[in-house]
Amino acid sequence: MGTALEESRLNLPGPFAVGAYARKLQEEMRKRARVQLIGEVTGIGRSKVQAYFELRDGDGAVPCAIWLNDLEKAGLTEGALRDGAEVVIAGGPDYYPGGGQASPSFCFRATDVRLAGEGDLIARLEALRKQLRSEGLFELQKQLRRPRLPKTIGVVTAETGAARRDLLAGLERRGWAGELIWAFAPVQDRRAAPAIAMAIQDLAARPEVEAIVVTRGGGSLADLWAFCDETLCRTVAMLRVPVVSAVGHERDSTLIDDVAAVACSTPTHAAEAAVPLDCLAARESLERCALALRRAGEGAIDIRSRHLVHLARGPARALQRERGKLNQKIREIRAASERGLSQRVSSQQRIGTVVLERARRRAAGADLEKRREALRQAMVTLRAHEPERTLERGYALVEGEVGEPVTSAAAAAAAAGVKLRFADGRVQARTEGDVERET
Amino acid sequence: MSERPESYEAAVERLEEIIDRLDSGQAGLRETLDLCKEGKELVNYCAAELDEVGEGLKELRLDDLAAKLEASPGVN
Numbered sequence: 001m002g003t004a005l006e007e008s009r010l011n012l013p014g015p016f017a018v019g020a021y022a023r024k025l026q027e028e029m030r031k032r033a034r035v036q037l038i039g040e041v042t043g044i045g046r047s048k049v050q051a052y053f054e055l056r057d058g059d060g061a062v063p064c065a066i067w068l069n070d071l072e073k074a075g076l077t078e079g080a081l082r083d084g085a086e087v088v089i090a091g092g093p094d095y096y097p098g099g100g101q102a103s104p105s106f107c108f109r110a111t112d113v114r115l116a117g118e119g120d121l122i123a124r125l126e127a128l129r130k131q132l133r134s135e136g137l138f139e140l141q142k143q144l145r146r147p148r149l150p151k152t153i154g155v156v157t158a159e160t161g162a163a164r165r166d167l168l169a170g171l172e173r174r175g176w177a178g179e180l181i182w183a184f185a186p187v188q189d190r191r192a193a194p195a196i197a198m199a200i201q202d203l204a205a206r207p208e209v210e211a212i213v214v215t216r217g218g219g220s221l222a223d224l225w226a227f228c229d230e231t232l233c234r235t236v237a238m239l240r241v242p243v244v245s246a247v248g249h250e251r252d253s254t255l256i257d258d259v260a261a262v263a264c265s266t267p268t269h270a271a272e273a274a275v276p277l278d279c280l281a282a283r284e285s286l287e288r289c290a291l292a293l294r295r296a297g298e299g300a301i302d303i304r305s306r307h308l309v310h311l312a313r314g315p316a317r318a319l320q321r322e323r324g325k326l327n328q329k330i331r332e333i334r335a336a337s338e339r340g341l342s343q344r345v346s347s348q349q350r351i352g353t354v355v356l357e358r359a360r361r362r363a364a365g366a367d368l369e370k371r372r373e374a375l376r377q378a379m380v381t382l383r384a385h386e387p388e389r390t391l392e393r394g395y396a397l398v399e400g401e402v403g404e405p406v407t408s409a410a411a412a413a414a415a416a417g418v419k420l421r422f423a424d425g426r427v428q429a430r431t432e433g434d435v436e437r438e439t
Numbered sequence: 440m441s442e443r444p445e446s447y448e449a450a451v452e453r454l455e456e457i458i459d460r461l462d463s464g465q466a467g468l469r470e471t472l473d474l475c476k477e478g479k480e481l482v483n484y485c486a487a488e489l490d491e492v493g494e495g496l497k498e499l500r501l502d503d504l505a506a507k508l509e510a511s512p513g514v515n
Contacts, residue, residue, distance in 0.1 A: 149447040151491055154501070171496070178492035183501035202501055275492075277447070283489055289454055290482045296461040297475035304468050 022097030022104060029106075034092040037062065037108065038120050040190055041085045051081065052107070055089060057124075058230040064089060066110040074113045084190035086116035086222055121221045125228050128255060132230075137237035141261040144242045148277040150210035152179040154203030154241075156196055159184040163215045163246070163267045170271025175279030181209060186226075187216040193229030197236075204241040211242050211274045214256060215267045218249035227254035236260060246270035391423035399426070409435040444481065447488045454481045 039055035039062075046052070052065040066074075066089070071081065081087065089110040098104030132138065157163050159182075171177075183199035186192045196214065203209050214236075216224070226232070227247045233255045236243050242261035246269060247254045257263035264270040383389065387397060398406040399419045406412050412431050419426045444450035457478045460466055466474060 147446060147448070148451075149488055149492060168496075176492050177494065177496040179497045179499065181499045181501050181504065199501065202505065206504070279489055279493060282451075282485075283493075286482055286485050286489070289458060289478070292458050292461070293475050293478040293482065296458075296471060300466075300468055300471040300475075 019097065022095070026095040026097055029093045029095045032093050034090065036088055036090045037064075038086070038088045038116055038124060041081060041087055042083055042190060044081060044083050053081070053083075055087070055108070063105075063107045064091075064110050065094075065107045066091075066113055070111050071113065076113065076115070080115060081113060086121065086225060087113055088116050088120055089113045116222065118221050121225060121228075125221070125255060128228065128230055128233075129258060132233060132237070132255065132259065137234065138258050140237050141239065141243060141259060144240065144261055146242045146261060146276065147210045148275075149279070149282075150178065150275060152181065152206075152208040152210055153274050154181045154183060154200075154206070154209040154212040156183045156185055156199045156203070156212065156214045157216060157267075158187045161187075161217055163217050166267035167213065167215060167246075167271050170268035171275065173268075174271060174275045174277075175281075175283070176271075176275045179208070181206070188219070188223050188226060190226075192226030193232045196226065197229075197232040200232075200235060200239065200243065204239050209241060211244060212239075213244045213246065213267075213270050213274050214260070215246040215270050216248070221254075224248050224254050227256040229255075232256065233259045244270045244273045388423060391421065397421040444484055447485060450481045450485050450488075454478055454485070457481070 037055055039057045042054045042056055042061075044051065044053040046068075050065050050067050051071055052063070054061045055064050056062075089108070090112040091108055091110040094107055094109035096102075096105045096107070155164075155167060157167070164182075171180075181203060183203055185195040185199045187196070200212055200214065203212050214227075216227075221228075224247055227245070236245075236256055237259040243256075243259075244262045244264060245254070245256045245260035246264040246267050247256060249265060262270075262273040264273050391397065397420070398412055399421055400406050400415060401417065401419075403419075406415060406418055412418055413433075413435050415431065418429050418431060420429050444453065457474045461471060461474055461478075
């Protein structure tokens with residue numbers, strides 16, 4: 001080991017005086033190409049002759065210095081070169097060799113500085129966007145399941161500002177009144193990105209949080225630059241809880257919009273994305289479902305019970321039908337039978353009449369003679385009993401005043417006057433004395 | 440339905456299936472009554488879920504929750 005070291009010492013040039021080497025180093029540094037750098041200013045400080053700061057981004061930093069007279073020539077407004085400012089500086093590396101008392105130092109010597117413009121930021125943003133997309137980080141959040149009805153939502157935003165109010169209004173319009181966990185954080189300076197990333201991680205660590213909303217109002221791209229922070233965006237992309245971003249207005253496009261599960265143009269839209277279910281409409285829909293179920297259940301029973309009743313009546317109906325047919329047949333048979341009988345009777349009657357008529361005609365001659373003889377006999381008998389025949393033999397008939405027969409002595413005695421009827425006429429008579437009884 | 444639905448959306452999805460089946464008129468009486476029973480339980484579940492986010496907004500601060508967590512005994 002010692003031998004190797006000795007050999008290497010023997011092979012190296014020098015030793016040189018360090019002061020001369022330091023100056024040589026300075027010369028070499030100053031020969032380097034002049035370039036522009038873009039980044040965020042941090043740790044700004046000033047001496048009597050120069051301003052110094054670090055220019056950094058997510059990947060690294062360079063110590064920078066600018067002579068005050070160069071800074072003045074750059075024309076920045078008072079205070080523009082401040083911590084958190086995104087700037088573009090022009091210059092090259094430099095080395096201060098130090099001195100007897102002063103310490104040596106390296107810096108990027110800026111000869112010009114300007115605030116980063118929209119174009120600079122967009123260019124950086126596009127490079128970053130390309131990088132994250134190529135790593136597939138835009139897709140991870142979009143593959144997460146988003147609950148339609150989260151009960152707890154985490155929100156990262158500024159404590160004051162319209163975004164908070166708009167989000168609350170959006171949730172109210174949704175009819176959602178669950179649990180909100182506010183994680184307030186700065187949303188616009190160099191502290192913003194780390195604070196937002198930490199808030200998101202803390203919210204995601206809570207098991208009850210089902211969705212996270214990150215929101216702030218509109219502004220320039222420089223104002224929204226924290227939401228393009230690479231570390232923040234990588235954090236969001238890897239999260240297992242869906243993140244809804246609503247940063248800036250519709251025209252603003254930040255990197256967090258690309259990696260989030262859903263990007264919204266306003267906090268109100270973010271509320272709708274965080275709670276996809278319109279709770280008011282869902283309640284109405286649920287009532288309709290309940291009604292449909294009730295109707296289906298009742299209807300199924302009703303239809304079937306009616307069907308059962310119908311079926312139960314089937315045999316009786318069939319029987320009735322058959323009975324009707326039978327009755328019809330009976331009626332038809334009876335009618336046919338009556339028709340036949342009537343025809344036969346009528347035929348028999350006709351025959352009978354003819355026979356009787358013939359018999360009557362046959363018997364009529366003898367019968368008539370017999371009847372005439374009987375009549376003669378009857379007339380003889382009748383005449384024998386007529387009172388006139390008796391009167392002709394000398395008897396008289398006693399009659400009352402009005403011609404009624406007086407048939408007893410008592411009746412004759414009682415009558416005031418009587419008539420005696422003879423064969424040739426009547427005479428008035430008078431009774432006297434009492435009744436003389438026959439002995 | 441003997442098991443609790445996985446989520447509100449799963450419950451609604453099943454409920455829509457049930458209503459479609461009932462509307463088709465092809466379900467027999469036993470199936471209809473079973474579907475109605477399951478549907479009613481799903482409706483009750485969904486209503487309870489909606490009630491949970493309908494009884495007043497509760498606002499908490501992450502800082503307070505973190506502080507409470509740190510102060511609570513048994514942690515760490």
